[in-house]
Amino acid sequence: MTTRVLSSTLFWIALVVFVGWDWSQSPPIDVRREPPLVAAGSGQAVSGGHCALAR
């Protein structure tokens, strides 16, 4: 196994562990209240975070 493959494998393991940890300590997701598949035309205000946000 090359160093590059090894470091890439460790990187992905770390990412999976992080996402799993976050999932385990977050409140359960209510799938019955999921957002519309396409926001355009849904009439619902957007609530996502974006890097252009100042506040």
Add this chain to the structure above:
Amino acid sequence: MALVAFFVLLVWVVAVRQAVLFAVGIGMGAALAGARFGFTTGWRQLVEDRDPRGTVGQLLLLGLAATLSMPLLAIYPELQAALGPPSISLVLGAFVFGLAMQISDGCGSGTLYKAGLGVPLNMGILPLFALGSFLGSAHLDRWLALGEVAPVSIVQSWGAGSALAGTWIALIAIGVGVRLWAGWGREWIARRWVWGALALAGLAALNLAIAGQPWGVVYGFGLWAAKLAQATGSFDAAGNAFWSQAGNAQRLSQSLLLDVTSITNIGILGGALWIAARRREASAHPLTARQWLIGLVAGFVLGYSSRLAFGCNIGAMLSGISTGSLHGWIWMPMAFAGTLIGVRVRRRFGF
């Protein structure tokens, strides 16, 4: 196979929208890595080699994305543009970002797709980028206190048609300047930059229509680090001006799989990994310890400055300009000015 499994998992336990956004992210990662669509490299080649192909590809991307996004914003009022406030923070942040991205050899999207491709420095940079992004957002109120004005939407001020025409005129004017700098005998366009621009413009518009907001990268990184800081007890979100805001506090408390920026970021990593599995990358020459240290510090600065600048090359430049935000037009020249210094620093340390 793992990407398909994660897509199904998202449909099953999170939301169909998040799964589709993950697929959009995979497309973005595959387009960035497949076309080697590097914003950092394109600018560096223009400055150092007078090679205009990358910059022309980026101008094409901006124009195409605006052509798709501005009418969407005009038709669907529930969609949001990437509106950042023109401010001292933006000017300083964009300049420093443009400088640091040349040292770390990757902007926001570049760091992501190169990490997905398995480039060691970019994989190492990613956690520091996240830390910088988090600290930048946590300090944002103090930077904004230096001076800001309200965000300016060119689409709202001029109307979508005039805003789009003005955007294309400005992009063509920059293209003429690029041509004058590069000289007339140069090759203008390369196929990979063109198909990369076409694919990324389409995916950026798809992101806008599905998520309701433009493509962004940096917010997701900051959120990840904020979650870790909060979990370790080293950060009190309730006492912070940015993270105590209702929307940010909510995203901090819920799974990152519900955050649109986080999900496209993971998709981009996955899309680049998919390309890496199909292409044998020539290994880059190993970096010295000093180059590693400088690269990692630059990665941290990249994250911090991108929050001050209200986005990176994606959130501020691509999404800002294509959705008619004045802050995108301030970001681009400031970051390019930073790049002029950054390419010299890069050379100085032998990257």
